[in-house]
Amino acid sequence: MTEKDYNESVLLYADNVYRFIVKNLRHTEDAEDIVQSAFEKLWIHKDNVEPLKAKSYLFTVAYHLLIDHTRKANRITLQESFENDSQTAYQENKALKKVLHDALATLNETQRSLVLLKDYEGYSYEEIGEITKLTTDQVRVYLHRARLKLRNYLISPQQVL
Amino acid sequence: MQNISLHNYQDFLLRYIDEELDLREIEALLAFVALHPAIAEELESLQLTKLDIEVISCPNKAVLYKNIFPVILEPETIVYPYKQKLFKKEKEKAPVVLLKWWAVGAAAVFLFMMVRYGMLDQKAGSTVSKNSISKNKDAKESPIAVVKNNAPTNNSTINNPDANTGSMGATKVVAVIKNNTSNAMEYAAAQKIQHQTIPTASTVTAHETVQNIPSYNGDIIDVKPTIIAEITVPSMPENDETTETIETIDTEAASSNRSVMVGAFEIDKDKFRGFFRKANALFKNKENNRNEK
Numbered sequence A: 001m002t003e004k005d006y007n008e009s010v011l012l013y014a015d016n017v018y019r020f021i022v023k024n025l026r027h028t029e030d031a032e033d034i035v036q037s038a039f040e041k042l043w044i045h046k047d048n049v050e051p052l053k054a055k056s057y058l059f060t061v062a063y064h065l066l067i068d069h070t071r072k073a074n075r076i077t078l079q080e081s082f083e084n085d086s087q088t089a090y091q092e093n094k095a096l097k098k099v100l101h102d103a104l105a106t107l108n109e110t111q112r113s114l115v116l117l118k119d120y121e122g123y124s125y126e127e128i129g130e131i132t133k134l135t136t137d138q139v140r141v142y143l144h145r146a147r148l149k150l151r152n153y154l155i156s157p158q159q160v161l
Numbered sequence B: 001m002q003n004i005s006l007h008n009y010q011d012f013l014l015r016y017i018d019e020e021l022d023l024r025e026i027e028a029l030l031a032f033v034a035l036h037p038a039i040a041e042e043l044e045s046l047q048l049t050k051l052d053i054e055v056i057s058c059p060n061k062a063v064l065y066k067n068i069f070p071v072i073l074e075p076e077t078i079v080y081p082y083k084q085k086l087f088k089k090e091k092e093k094a095p096v097v098l099l100k101w102w103a104v105g106a107a108a109v110f111l112f113m114m115v116r117y118g119m120l121d122q123k124a125g126s127t128v129s130k131n132s133i134s135k136n137k138d139a140k141e142s143p144i145a146v147v148k149n150n151a152p153t154n155n156s157t158i159n160n161p162d163a164n165t166g167s168m169g170a171t172k173v174v175a176v177i178k179n180n181t182s183n184a185m186e187y188a189a190a191q192k193i194q195h196q197t198i199p200t201a202s203t204v205t206a207h208e209t210v211q212n213i214p215s216y217n218g219d220i221i222d223v224k225p226t227i228i229a230e231i232t233v234p235s236m237p238e239n240d241e242t243t244e245t246i247e248t249i250d251t252e253a254a255s256s257n258r259s260v261m262v263g264a265f266e267i268d269k270d271k272f273r274g275f276f277r278k279a280n281a282l283f284k285n286k287e288n289n290r291n292e293k
Helices: A003-025 A028-044 A051-071 A075-084 A095-105 A109-119 A125-132 A136-154 B009-017 B023-035 B037-047 B101-131 B136-141 B184-212 B240-247 B251-258 B269-292
Strands: B171-175 B229-233 B259-262 B265-268
Touching: A003 A028, A003 A051, A003 A109, A028 A051, A051 A109, A051 A125, A095 A109, A095 A136, A109 A125, A109 A136, A125 A136, A136 B009, A136 B037, B009 B023, B009 B037, B023 B037, B101 B269
Parallel strands: none
Antiparallel strands: B171 B229, B259 B265
């Protein structure tokens, strides 16, 4: 990958990676840090990355950075802090979307990442498996569990009322 | 394809939400769902879990670019102020006239003929000028006016009856002017000769006729261009001045001034100039015809 390819990757994939991270973390500053770290890693290894696989490489790096980030320190405290922080919290305009994203928050990082990669980026089971280092069956099973969990949250009596 | 049943339909529903079914599986699932309204409601609830695509921009994307930023330059119109000085006009090349071998040969033959006949004419002219001293017939055809002082003779008869002058003695003055004087210069030279010779004769007549030539009536000789006048004047041994004056008008000298020696050939300048004028006119006509085409 050349410098030009790298800059094209920034132009094409930075928003996608950021969306993937910010939807997982629900914290913009942490998401920015992870996105920046992901692209920095791409820049360092640009000679070993083919341009066509730059997007997959970026999501793989971002996903692992996300896992590392959430496993650090007190994850629950962090989650509470950005939920209460009005400046950094991701603003949801629509009620249904807010409920859905609240449901996403009930998922673990792996399940949430799988849902985001599937719905936002349109990756197949195989591609998600390459990014998350999971098998195709694992991706399918984890993703199905995440869907059922989201559905149960959405149709729960509290959300209906 | 695996058949859809009440035991495995949920897997088909989830794969349908994840868009992992092929067309045949989709058709089979939709047919199965159509047969089971409860499963249709379950499908709708699962569809709610699918996230709508949101467009979220990375806030600090600029810091991610390395070295080169994808900047699109807007087209800018800059006019160079001294453009007029840069224009060049190619000089017109002189047309190259290609001569064919037969044209060159014809020109050479023509030139040779001109030179040869020019020389012949010139020789003939000089011959006539020499012969015209003694023969009037030859002198008539010669375009040159000749006046020459002959040796004194005792014959005092008037050779030309048209000449209304009496014989003046031993000195014979012959004025020969060609009738058809095509060359104005020759005619002027003849006129000059006439004015130089005749006053001399008349002077001789005025002063000496009374004393020495009783038969001379004193009239001035009227020399017309068409007249060949042969005047016999009395011999005057002391009249050397007149003889010298006449000799300087010899046409051989005049013709030699007009001739040019080219190798062993003697070429008349006027004829040579005329040839080149004709050749130049031919080339110009060809060039004009070519330009018109």
